[in-house]
Structures are given as structure tokens and as C-alpha cells.
Amino acid sequence: MNEELGIILETTSKILNKHVDHKLRQNIDNDNSDLINLWDEIEQLGLPKIAVKDKFNGSGLTLLTTLPIIKLSNNIGAPIPLSETILSNYILSESDINPPSGIITYAIDVKNLKIIGNEISGELISVPYLNLTDKVVVITEIKKTKKVILIKNSGKEKELKKNFLSEPRYNLKLNKCKILDMKPINLRINFKHLGAIVRSAQMIGSMEKILDLCIDYCSQRKQFGRALSKFQAIQHQISEMAVELSASSAALSTITNSDDFYKNKKDIAILKIRAGAAAGKVIAISHQVHGAIGFTQEYELAYFTRNLNSWRNDFGNESYWEDLLGKDFLENNNQNLWEYLT
Amino acid sequence: MSKFNFPSIKETNDLSNLRKEVRNFITKSLNHKEFEPSADAWVFSASPEFSKKLGSMGWLGMSFPKKYGGNERTALERYVVTEELLASGAPVAAHWIADRQSGSQILRYGNEEQKKSIIPKITAGECFFAIGMSEPDSGSDLASVKTKATKIENGWKLEGRKIWSTGAHIANYMIVLVRTSPASENNRHEGLSQFLVDLSLPNVNVKGIPDMTGQRHFNETLFDNVILSEDALLGVEGKGWSQVVGELALERSGPERFLSHFTLLESFINEFKNILIKSGSKLIGKLIAELQTLRRMSFSIASMLQNGESPETQAAFVKELGNKFEKTMVETLREFSSIIPLYEWPSKLQNLFEDATLRIPSNSLRGGTTEIMKGIIARQLGLR
Numbered sequence: 001m002n003e004e005l006g007i008i009l010e011t012t013s014k015i016l017n018k019h020v021d022h023k024l025r026q027n028i029d030n031d032n033s034d035l036i037n038l039w040d041e042i043e044q045l046g047l048p049k050i051a052v053k054d055k056f057n058g059s060g061l062t063l064l065t066t067l068p069i070i071k072l073s074n075n076i077g078a079p080i081p082l083s084e085t086i087l088s089n090y091i092l093s094e095s096d097i098n099p100p101s102g103i104i105t106y107a108i109d110v111k112n113l114k115i116i117g118n119e120i121s122g123e124l125i126s127v128p129y130l131n132l133t134d135k136v137v138v139i140t141e142i143k144k145t146k147k148v149i150l151i152k153n154s155g156k157e158k159e160l161k162k163n164f165l166s167e168p169r170y171n172l173k174l175n176k177c178k179i180l181d182m183k184p185i186n187l188r189i190n191f192k193h194l195g196a197i198v199r200s201a202q203m204i205g206s207m208e209k210i211l212d213l214c215i216d217y218c219s220q221r222k223q224f225g226r227a228l229s230k231f232q233a234i235q236h237q238i239s240e241m242a243v244e245l246s247a248s249s250a251a252l253s254t255i256t257n258s259d260d261f262y263k264n265k266k267d268i269a270i271l272k273i274r275a276g277a278a279a280g281k282v283i284a285i286s287h288q289v290h291g292a293i294g295f296t297q298e299y300e301l302a303y304f305t306r307n308l309n310s311w312r313n314d315f316g317n318e319s320y321w322e323d324l325l326g327k328d329f330l331e332n333n334n335q336n337l338w339e340y341l342t
Numbered sequence: 343m344s345k346f347n348f349p350s351i352k353e354t355n356d357l358s359n360l361r362k363e364v365r366n367f368i369t370k371s372l373n374h375k376e377f378e379p380s381a382d383a384w385v386f387s388a389s390p391e392f393s394k395k396l397g398s399m400g401w402l403g404m405s406f407p408k409k410y411g412g413n414e415r416t417a418l419e420r421y422v423v424t425e426e427l428l429a430s431g432a433p434v435a436a437h438w439i440a441d442r443q444s445g446s447q448i449l450r451y452g453n454e455e456q457k458k459s460i461i462p463k464i465t466a467g468e469c470f471f472a473i474g475m476s477e478p479d480s481g482s483d484l485a486s487v488k489t490k491a492t493k494i495e496n497g498w499k500l501e502g503r504k505i506w507s508t509g510a511h512i513a514n515y516m517i518v519l520v521r522t523s524p525a526s527e528n529n530r531h532e533g534l535s536q537f538l539v540d541l542s543l544p545n546v547n548v549k550g551i552p553d554m555t556g557q558r559h560f561n562e563t564l565f566d567n568v569i570l571s572e573d574a575l576l577g578v579e580g581k582g583w584s585q586v587v588g589e590l591a592l593e594r595s596g597p598e599r600f601l602s603h604f605t606l607l608e609s610f611i612n613e614f615k616n617i618l619i620k621s622g623s624k625l626i627g628k629l630i631a632e633l634q635t636l637r638r639m640s641f642s643i644a645s646m647l648q649n650g651e652s653p654e655t656q657a658a659f660v661k662e663l664g665n666k667f668e669k670t671m672v673e674t675l676r677e678f679s680s681i682i683p684l685y686e687w688p689s690k691l692q693n694l695f696e697d698a699t700l701r702i703p704s705n706s707l708r709g710g711t712t713e714i715m716k717g718i719i720a721r722q723l724g725l726r
Contacts, residue, residue, distance in 0.1 A: 215723055233714075235720035239662075242719050244348060246659050247632075250348035250639045257350035266634075273631040300432075319624060326627030330611075330619045336431045337608050340632055342361060 005065055008045070012069055015041045016076040020206040022300045025079045028168065030132050039080055039103065039132075048085045051250075063090055063194065064256055070198060071205035077303055081105055081129035081165070083198050088137045090194070094186040095148040100324050103133035107172070108191065111141050119176040120151060130158055130170035139191050146185040166306040195264050195315035199257055200275040203250055203311050206304045207245050207278060210286045214238050215303055218289055228289065237285045244278035251275065266328065269321040276312040276321075283308055348642040348656065356598060357422050363432065364426040367399065371432070375422075376553035379605045381430030381697045383533025384598045385559055385708070388512055389433035390470075396427075396434075406449060411462030415557050423595045428672075431605035435559070440464045443592040444471035444517055448538065451577030451585055453499060460515070474518035474539070474563070475586065477503060482714050485530040485583065489565065490521045491537055498575065500568040508708075510548045510561040516541055518565070519586055522579055534582030537574050544568070555700045563642055566614035588652055593709050595643040595657035599664030600636040602705065603671065606694040610675055613691055617681065625674055632667045638661065655722045662715040665706040672698050 019038035026267070028035060042048070051066050051229040052058020063086075070083045079266035081103055088106045089099040105128050115272070118311045120138070127136060130153070138149040158172045185191070215238065227232045251274040254267050287294050294301040329340050353361075371377060371392075380387045388412065396402050406412025422443075426432050445464045448456055463469030480486045489502025502520065510516060516539050523533035545568045551560040577585050611618060611626065618626055639660050645705040646653040675695060684692060706712045720726050 028689060138451065211723075215725065218725070231724040232717075235725045236471060236713070236716040239716035239719035243659055243662050244725060246346040246348060246656075247635050247663055249346060250350070251635050251644065253348060253350040253642075254638055257352065268629070268632045270634050273628065274635050300473060318628075322627035322631065323624045324627065325630055326623030326625065327619075328627075329630060330615060330623055337611050337630075338604070341630070342358075342425075342639065 004172050005061075005068065008047075008050075009068060009072060011045055012047065012072060013076070015045065016073060016078050020076050020078045022077075022298075022303070025077060025166070025300070025303050026201055026297070028079045028131070034183045035080070035132075038078070042080065042082065043102070047082060048101075049089055049093075049099060051086055051090040052099055052271060056093050056098050057089040058089070058093060058099070063087075063197075065254070067201045067256055068195070074202040074205035074307070075209045077206070077209060077300065079303075080342055081132060081167075083202055084128050087191075087194060087198055088135075091148055091189065092137060092150060093183070094189055095183045096186075097148060097150055097181045097183050099152070100135055100180075102135065103129065104135040104137065104139045105129050105133055106139060106191075108139050108195070112140065113138075113140060113142075115142060115149075115179070115182075116176075118179050120128065120149065120179050121174050121176055124172040124174065126161060126169045127172055128167055128169055130172060131160075131168050136172075139185065146187075147291075148185050149179055150181040151179055153177065166303050167310060169310075192315050193265065196268050196272040196321070199269045199314045200312040201246070203254060203275045203279050203308055204245070204248050206311075207241075207248065207282050210282055210301065210304050210308075211238070213304075214241065214286050217293075237289055241282050241285050244281050247276040248278040255299060266325065267320055269325040269328075272316060272321045273318045273325070279308040279312045334338055343672070346656075346659070347618070348639045349645070350638060351418070351645045353641075353642050353700070354424075355503035359417060360419055361625055364401065364423050368426065368432060369709040371395075372430070377431075377433045379609075380433070381431065381555075381606055381694050382602045382701050383431045383605075384428065384434050384438045384602065385704075386435060386557060386701075387431075387433040388435035388509060390436050391469075391514070392433045392685075393437040393467035393470075395467070396437070397465060402437055403445050403461065403465030406445060406461055406465055410449070410457050411465045413465070417644045418641070421597070425601065428597055428601040429604045429608070432713055433680050435509060437464070437467050438468050438507065438598075439513075440469060440471035440515075441474055442596060443473075443589050444515070446592055447517060447536075447585070447589050448576065450588070451536070452538070453573060455573055456576070460538075462674060463514075469515070470509065470513040472507045472516045472541070472561070472563070474504045474507065474516040476503050476506045478562075482711055484519070484586070485525070485534070487519055487521060487534070489493045489518065491535065491570070493522075494569070497539070497568040497572050499566045500539065500570055502565055504565075505551075505561075505565045506708075507548075507561045507563045508559045510541065511550060511558070513541055515539060516563065517576060517589075519582055522582075531583035533580055533584070535579050536576040536582045536585050537570060538567070538576045539568070539570065539574060543570075553704075557633045558691050587654060590649070590710065591654040591657045593653055593657075593716075594661040595640060595647075595653060597637065597640050599640070599705075599709075600633060600667050603668055603694075603698045606675070606691075606698050607671055609691050609694060610678075613688060614678070614682065621681065622678065625678070629667075629671055629674065632663075632670070636664050636667060639663070655718060656716040658715040661709060662712060662719070665712065668705050672702050705711050 049058035051063045054060045073082045084105045092099040107124035107127045109125035111123040134153040151294040158170045161169045252273040400413045401423045403412045404415040491498045518537045522535040524533045545566040549566040550558045550564045
């Protein structure tokens with residue numbers, strides 16, 4: 001398994017490094033042939049269905065094994081919905097729906113959703129990468145049952161909500177849209193938990209890149225006759241980023257090393273809190289040490305920091321998970337804190 | 343990048359059982375009123391009797407070879423024991439330095455005679471150590487030490503002074519970093535050596551320095567032409583710098599860097615749990631997340647030590663993050679006093695809180711300052 005993963009990682013790295021540059025990130029639409037070529041190679045490698053069951057022609061790996069691949073993709077800064085597609089296909093497969101081919105995305109925030117017969121109406125909020133696909137997995141509660149609903153968007157009323165995000169997000173109004181398949185969700189799975197883990201891995205991959213950018217930039221840029229990296233004030237700021245990053249990586253390593261991460265609510269909370277807090281500091285410090293150039297579109301730093309801004313708020317921000325973790329200890333246990341921790 | 347990795351290490355059943363064993367022992371000691379839990383106990387709360395008892399349980403010098411009276415247990419087992427002791431605020435200051443760093447230093451660099459005569463006593467909880475690094479003119483800039491040892495017939499003559507030597511007034515030995523030859527022009531790290539100094543020798547003078555809380559743990563230790571035998575040299579003459587760097591990894595990476603004031607947090611939560619459920623779950627969740635992350639990182643380092651690695655940089659990460667966590671924790675509790683005023687807290691809790699508030703500035707000074715930690719990390723990043 002490890003060897004297999006090593007080969008996949010190496011191949012993924014080759015493909016991404018061949019295709020991804022900062023120009024690609026600035027035109028992520030389905031008329032960009034460079035982007036389509038990149039996705040085709042990703043698809044040929046089998047990454048979209050890497051965590052899909054064998055019976056649906058997937059690779060049948062666990063979702064945990066995909067984390068290093070997702071992390072790598074965001075370390076290189078590939079502007080493709082890889083994590084979205086892997087997650088969507090995984091939830092479909094686990095809920096016994098055959099995943100379609102190609103790019104697919106998900107919607108978890110919905111308004112006024114109504115299902116009549118085989119048709120769905122209502123609004124989907126903040127759906128990632130809807131510009132690249134018409135296939136959406138809607139995960140929502142219908143009549144007190146959590147459902148996984150696969151739809152094909154007829155695509156008329158979508159509204160771009162880019163805000164501070166590098167990735168495109170859309171709100172989408174559905175009017176009697178046809179349901180391709182609908183099943184109760186596999187109860188073993190909490191999609192919010194999965195999303196929190198995946199977004200944290202993405203943040204960590206991006207923060208590693210940002211740290212490298214800061215080191216490179218500060219080593220080359222000279223002011224007052226010496227490289228910025230020779231100023232102690234700069235060194236200490238970059239060290240702080242490294243400390244934040246290492247703590248986040250340690251929290252991720254706890255998850256990847258656990259046998260049954262589904263039930264591991266505590267460690268998922270810790271990971272999302274730690275990575276989200278780190279992202280806040282990394283955004284601030286990386287822009288501070290870069291000066292004005294980091295604040296431009298032509299330089300790549302902002303691509304990564306904008307993603308961090310987005311992901312630290314996805315699937316519950318730090319406050320959400322802190323509250324949940326605090327309550328988990330305070331309410332549900334007769335244990336004192338030390339017993340809870342150990 | 344590998345220097346930033348903290349591979350996750352699982353706690354095995356054996357380790358969990360050991361944890362329970364230590365916990366039972368502590369509960370018994372508390373029931374017999376053998377100690378009162380205190381803040382920063384590994385610096386401030388010394389009890390030679392308690393140390394001796396730990397020795398008899400086999401919980402000191404845990405990883406040392408049996409040949410020298412040790413227990414040949416793993417660094418992970420030692421980690422579990424130290425965590426339990428720290429979390430309970432037990433009086434561990436007497437043996438702390440000997441068990442944490444001096445014993446390992448002697449095992450790594452000492453000669454057979456040094457090992458035979460000292461290690462069994464450390465393991466029994468009967469021999470205590472102080473650190474001999476800082477001097478009045480050398481703090482963060484450790485390589486600038488001026489205390490010197492001069493070769494004489496059949497031995498060495500030691501001259502100079504060490505400062506901030508915590509616990510030297512109850513310690514039997516100090517591992518002293520000195521100059522044995524002048525620094526070369528382009529390498530200040532040359533010409534340093536470590537000596538194993540018996541503090542009961544003539545011309546050694548240990549003077550107490552009350553700290554800002556009025557308590558005594560600090561000392562200034564004067565060496566006024568102390569005559570040392572030849573075998574007082576620890577390790578290799580002139581290699582003191584590389585030796586001391588390894589010692590610092592042991593000093594910086596342990597759970598005392600984030601559990602010094604755990605008793606305060608635990609008592610606080612026990613006292614105010616009902617209020618915290620309503621309005622403090624977020625605060626507590628945040629502290630839990632950070633503390634648990636630090637525990638994993640430090641445990642991971644214990645495993646690196648077990649594998650014979652030298653995790654100096656990782657130790658700096660843990661120390662830096664741990665110091666910050668403790669400061670944030672005390673500050674979080676202070677802010678809570680706007681809900682329940684401090685004067686309404688039980689007096690024991692008030693005392694713990696006030697002790698912690700006064701002592702907390704020292705956590706990012708002892709064992710290397712924040713600035714030094716960040717410098718070590720920056721060097722690893724290639725910025726220096």
C-alpha cells in the first residue's frame with residue numbers, strides 16, 4: 001500500500017508540475033484547454049475515483065490514503081477541484097450510488113429545498129467549481145433522513161460568489177431539476193468531519209508552500225544593503241510560521257495514524273482548530289514579510305492565502321470546533337480534564 | 343522539511359497501564375497528604391523523600407542501563423511517568439534535572455567510573471544535579487562563558503561563577519560548561535568542555551538568589567580555584583559545545599514545557615464546571631486543542647530520542663509553542679474573573695492562580711529564551 005501510494009504521489013507530482021503555473025490559476029474556466037488537459041491526465045491516473053469502491057470501478061483506497069495526494073496538489077497550487085471530486089465520489093460510493101465520470105462537486109448548504117417526484121427545487125449555496133461541472137452531490141436532510149442526492153444542473157441560474165476566494169464558488173437556483181439518484185447517506189459517515197479533515201490537509205499543503213515562498217523571497221530581496229532574511233525581526237516572524245505549521249502537521253499526523261477516524265471527533269476538532277488558527281497567522285505573516293508584491297495578482301502568494309481564507313471557514317471554523325470540543329469534555333464526561341486528555 | 347515533522351505515536355496498552363500505575367501511586371500519596379499539588383512544581387517544589395520514593399518505584403533513570411542500576415525502560419515509558427507527575431503537581435524538583443538531562447549526559451559522555459559511581463544514585467533518587475551553563479555575563483550567548491578550567495598536575499583547577507543555578511543548594515553535582523582553551527578566531531564553539539563537579543568540594547560556594555516571588559530556587563555558584571581530579575572532565579576536552587547542544591534537546595522537549603501549570607487549569611475547571619458549560623466551552627475547547635497537540639509533539643520527540651535521533655530543532659518547536667500555551671492559559675483564566683471575581687475563588691485556587699501569574703514570565707526564559715528558540719528554527723530554515 002505504501003509503495004503504491006508512493007508511486008501515485010510521484011506520478012501526480014510529475015503531472016501537476018508539468019501543467020501548473022501561475023498563469024493557469026488565473027484562468028480556471030472550462031474553455032481553458034490547458035486546464036482540461038491537466039484534468040484529463042488526472043482522470044487517466046484514476047485519482048477522482050481513488051477512494052471509490054472496486055465495484056464502481058474505483059481504486060478502493062481509504063479516504064485517509066488520499067490525504068497526502070490532496071495535500072500535494074494544494075502544495076503545488078493546482079487550480080482543479082481534486083478534493084471536491086474525490087470527496088463527492090467517495091460519499092456517493094459509500095452510499096451505494098455509482099459515481100459518474102469527470103469532475104463533480106458537492107453542496108452542503110441549501111435553502112428552501114423541495115423534492116417533488118423525481119425533481120428537486122431550491123437553492124444551493126457556495127458550491128465550489130460549478131463552472132467546470134454540471135454534476136453536483138447534494139448532502140442534506142429530507143424528512144429527518146440524511147440523503148445523498150446526485151443531480152445534473154441544467155445551469156440556468158447560477159451566480160458567481162467569488163468574494164475573497166481564489167476558487168470559484170457559486171450559488172445555484174434549482175427549478176425542478178432532475179434527480180439522477182438519491183439514497184440515504186451511509187450513517188457511518190459524517191460529511192462535515194470528512195470535509196474538515198480534507199480542508200485541513202489542503203491548508204497544510206498550502207502553508208508549506210507559503211513558507212517556502214517566504215524563505216525564497218526574503219533570501220533574495222535586499223533592503224538596507226542586506227537580504228531581508230538576515231534581519232532578526234524577519235527571521236522570527238518566519239520561525240513563527242514554521243511553528244504554526246509544525247503544530248498543524250502534528251495534528252494531521254494523529255488523524256492519518258488513527259485506525260478509525262470516523263469516530264474520532266475529538267482529533268478532527270483539534271486538527272481543524274489547529275490548522276485554522278495556523279492559517280490565520282500564516283496569512284498575516286506571509287503578507288507582512290512580502291510587502292506590496294505579495295498583494296498583487298501577478299505574484300503567486302495571494303493565490304494561496306486566499307484559499308486559506310476560504311478553507312479555514314469551510315466545514316466549521318475554529319470557534320465552531322472549539323465549542324464542540326469544549327462541550328464534548330464539559331458535558332458528556334464524568335472525567336476530569338487529565339483523564340479526558342489521556 | 344523533515345525537521346518539522348512530528349510523526350504520530352500511539353500510546354500502547356502497556357503505556358496506558360503504566361500511566362494507571364503512576365496515577366494510583368499519586369492518589370495514594372495525596373490521600374496520605376505526602377504532598378500538596380503546586381504550580382511549576384518541577385522548579386519550585388523539591389522533596390528528597392518523594393524523589394527517593396519514586397526511585398524505589400523504578401521511575402527515575404527509567405531508560406538507564408541495568409548495569410548501572412537503571413531500569414532499561416523506553417523513553418516513551420519515561421514520558422508517561424513524567425507527564426503523570428507533572429499533571430498532578432507532585433514535588434519533583436529535587437531530582438528533575440538529574441533524571442531529565444544530567445544522567446543521560448553522563449551515560450553518553452562519561453567514563454566507566456563516573457557512570458558506576460553516579461548513575462545508580464540518580465536512579466535511586468539520592469543524587470541531585472544543577473545545571474552549570476549561564477553566567478553573570480553569559481545568558482543566551484552561551485558560547486561566551488568565562489568560567490575556566492586549567493590543567494594542573496593530576497587534575498584541573500576550576501575558576502569562575504555560574505548563575506541561575508536552580509536547586510544548586512540541594513544538589514550534589516553540577517555539570518559545568520567551561521573554557522579549557524581560548525576560542526579560535528572563527529569558531530567560538532571550540533575550546534569548551536564539560537566538567538562533573540561535586541558541589542561539596544572545598545572552595546565551592548552556593549549563594550541563594552530570591553526570585554521575584556520571594557522564593558528560593560535560584561543560586562549563584564562560585565568556584566574559587568576548586569581543585570578537580572582528572573576524571574572530573576565529562577566527555578572530550580574541547581568538545582563541550584556539541585555535548586551541551588545535545589543536553590539542551592533533553593532540556594527543552596519535555597512535557598514540563600506545557601504542563602507546569604496544569605494543576606491550575608484542572609482545579610479551575612473542577613471548580614467552575616457548571617458555569618463553563620454555559621459560557622466557557624469555546625475557551626476550554628481551544629485550550630484542549632492546543633494542549634493535546636503539544637502532548638503529541640512532545641511524545642513524538644520522546645520516540646525520536648528512543649530511536650537515537652537528536653531532535654534539537656523539534657525541541658525548540660515544543661518549547662516555543664508550550665511557553666505560549668501556558669501564557670495564554672493563565673490569561674484565559676484571568677479574563678474569566680470578570681464572570682466570577684477572583685476574591686470569590688476558593689483560596690487554594692486563588693493561590694495557584696497568583697503563583698502562576700507571577701511565575702509565568704520565567705517560562706520563556708529558562709531553558710533558552712523565545713528569541714533563541716526562534717533563532718534555532720530560523721537557522722534550520724536556512725535564514726541564518
